[in-house]
Amino acid sequence: MLAVITAAFAPSAALLAFFYLKDEFENEPLITVARCFFFGCLLVFPVMFIQFAFDEEGLLQSPFLTAFVQTALTEEFFKWFLVYFTVFHHIHFNERYDGIVYACAVALGFATVENIFYLISSGVEYAFLRALLPVSSHALFGVVMGYYLGKAKFSRNRKKTMAAFALFIPVLLHGIYNYIILTQNYWTYAVIPFMIFLWVFALRKVKQANRMQAKHYSKNP
Known part of the structure; x- marks a missing residue:
């Protein structure tokens, strides 16, 4: 059990x-x-309970609905809700980049427990693959969510729009990721380019958040 917890926690911490x-x-x-x-x-x-209810009731039968609603919307909405209503108005959320840190922390907490359950049921030998794909993808969805929450926090005219983007874009990216896994027989050939795109997209958001903060400090020394 200790090996499973360590294997699940290490990539999230890194x-x-x-x-x-x-x-x-x-x-x-x-x-x-x-x-x-x-x-x-x-x-x-709570996310597992809702997803279990969807499965039991057979409400979402198609791969598209499973990928975008049962998984992506449910998971990203709860993450967004938690960040928006717990730390968005916190005194320490005082820079554009802070949204990235807090949303990424929430996303990786979620990914860690999800990873523990998976490794218990399937075996610790999957830990490396899980670190490269699901855990990393949750982190990157969190980065994108946090970037737009940071913009929402310090926007004068587009707070609601940026807050909506903070939910919509991670749901879209997460849904695409899941849809690839669910529908492609040789899904690794499709998911690897998508993961590369995610990393490039998220790292650009990291640079943009730091650049916006630098511009703010240059105007308000």
């Missing part, structure tokens, strides 16, 4: 540290980041 240290200005308090991670861990249970 990814969270990576994006945490990408903040070029002011690192967030570790206790606040840890709380977001912990709350993300707890999110797995």
